[in-house]
Amino acid sequence: MIEGILTDLAAVMTWFGDPVNWTGRDGIPNRLTEHIVMCLLSMVGALVVAVPIGLYIGHTGRFATVTVNIVNIGRAVPSYALMAVLYPLSIAFVVMGPGADIAFLATFLAMVLLAIPPIVTNTWAGIRGVDDDLREAARGMGMRGHEVLRGLEIPLALPVLLVGVRIATVQVIATATLGAVFGGGGLGRYIVQGFARQDDARLWAGAIMVAALAILAEVGFGWWIRRVDRHAIVTRR
Amino acid sequence: MTDRPVIDWRWIGSHLDDLWDLTVEHIVLTVIAVGVGFVLSFGLALVILRWRPAYGPITAIAGIMYTIPSLALFALLVPITGLSTLTAEIALVSYTLLILVRTIVIGVDGVPVDAREAADGMGFTSRGRLLRVELPLALPVIVAGLRIATVTTIGLVTVSALIGQGGLGRLINDGLQRGFPTMTITGAVMSVLLAIVADVLFVLTLRRLTPWQHVRRSDP
Numbered sequence: 001m002i003e004g005i006l007t008d009l010a011a012v013m014t015w016f017g018d019p020v021n022w023t024g025r026d027g028i029p030n031r032l033t034e035h036i037v038m039c040l041l042s043m044v045g046a047l048v049v050a051v052p053i054g055l056y057i058g059h060t061g062r063f064a065t066v067t068v069n070i071v072n073i074g075r076a077v078p079s080y081a082l083m084a085v086l087y088p089l090s091i092a093f094v095v096m097g098p099g100a101d102i103a104f105l106a107t108f109l110a111m112v113l114l115a116i117p118p119i120v121t122n123t124w125a126g127i128r129g130v131d132d133d134l135r136e137a138a139r140g141m142g143m144r145g146h147e148v149l150r151g152l153e154i155p156l157a158l159p160v161l162l163v164g165v166r167i168a169t170v171q172v173i174a175t176a177t178l179g180a181v182f183g184g185g186g187l188g189r190y191i192v193q194g195f196a197r198q199d200d201a202r203l204w205a206g207a208i209m210v211a212a213l214a215i216l217a218e219v220g221f222g223w224w225i226r227r228v229d230r231h232a233i234v235t236r237r
Numbered sequence: 238m239t240d241r242p243v244i245d246w247r248w249i250g251s252h253l254d255d256l257w258d259l260t261v262e263h264i265v266l267t268v269i270a271v272g273v274g275f276v277l278s279f280g281l282a283l284v285i286l287r288w289r290p291a292y293g294p295i296t297a298i299a300g301i302m303y304t305i306p307s308l309a310l311f312a313l314l315v316p317i318t319g320l321s322t323l324t325a326e327i328a329l330v331s332y333t334l335l336i337l338v339r340t341i342v343i344g345v346d347g348v349p350v351d352a353r354e355a356a357d358g359m360g361f362t363s364r365g366r367l368l369r370v371e372l373p374l375a376l377p378v379i380v381a382g383l384r385i386a387t388v389t390t391i392g393l394v395t396v397s398a399l400i401g402q403g404g405l406g407r408l409i410n411d412g413l414q415r416g417f418p419t420m421t422i423t424g425a426v427m428s429v430l431l432a433i434v435a436d437v438l439f440v441l442t443l444r445r446l447t448p449w450q451h452v453r454r455s456d457p
Binding site: 207 | 391429
């Protein structure tokens with residue numbers, strides 16, 4: 001058993017050491033870049049949609065219950081199923097419109113939808129969590145609605161908002177691998193290829209890189225959130 | 238491009254039996270995963286509640302497992318346990334651990350000190366206090382965790398179709414392989430519906446289990 005694991009480990013090390021795996025389309029630099037670009041683009045897409053919604057329902061209190069409920073249903077939608085549905089739709093879109101990468105489009109859309117729910121709910125929860133006394137004090141000081149939002153609510157909600165972004169990012173990094181099943185790029189390719197060719201070293205290498213990327217994001221956000229949180233506490237005094 | 242419609246309703250009509258069987262398979266895979274995951278998580282949470290230093294290491298390990306892509310975990314287990322239900326379940330169970338352990342511990346931690354002291358004052362042993370006071374009060378948080386775990390698992394079951402399991406995920410895969418969108422879309426839509434139904438059932442169950450949280454206040 002242990003001997004087997006050591007052999008596997010050695011094979012993975014050899015795989016990482018092989019120069020072939022560092023060049024070309026299937027090389028680590030390219031696949032890693034593809035993966036990171038996919039995750040960054042989807043996160044930007046999700047933030048653009050989710051943060052304004054969260055801020056609006058948090059600040060005004062309007063449509064909050066309805067929105068949070070809809071978003072929670074969105075959480076129930078499996079990404080793999082979503083990609084499977086989006087894939088034929090993306091084909092239709094690409095055939096009609098500009099020639100784009102079908103798998104990329106399907107994965108991107110599925111990842112945006114995956115990332116929206118945690119960001120909306122956490123943005124909303126962060127704003128709702130701001131002390132009402134502070135809000136009234138800000139109003140009393142003559143701050144207008146958008147000034148309260150920018151000067152008080154957003155800074156104080158930032159730690160909770162970022163926790164939502166962290167959850168979304170980690171999920172997107174791990175789930176974006178599924179795009180490879182539909183012929184997309186990214187680190188998922190190694191997993192799909194490794195499985196198809198029964199090349200365990202390749203499979204392991206892909207899994208390790210994805211997990212490492214996700215853990216890196218988790219730790220990085222943790223550090224950022226602690227910084228922001230300390231700042232928020234200081235301003236709270 | 239053929240002029241075949243995107244959704245072939247006749248195919249669905251003539252395969253209702255298959256759809257039902259696959260739905261049952263999907264539910265069975267999910268229930269086993271969440272059930273086993275809950276038993277394991279409960280044990281781990283008890284260890285943490287008794288001995289707090291275990292919290293960090295246990296959640297760190299569960300957290301690392303959570304970051305391994307489902308596709309990779311399924312594929313990595315195949316050489317060891319084959320294209321079997323066991324392979325699917327090992328992976329599915331491991332994804333429930335982080336959510337469930339965390340919510341059980343957070344739920345029990347969130348029990349008000351007053352309730353705990355009252356229980357001590359009434360002469361409960363620490364086990365009695367846990368079973369009859371702390372766990373019931375932690376129930377909303379624990380059920381919320383079960384809800385997330387169940388919905389996530391329903392989604393991950395579809396991925397296990399790639400290793401020959403998968404319930405409704407089989408439809409997604411077969412449809413993709415045969416270029417028959419009706420199958421893919423039916424499988425996807427039904428797994429989404431299954432997840433939504435599970436989600437709603439949890440909300441309703443929680444309402445029944447914790448009637449004290451939904452008392453209508455008649456006094457102003």
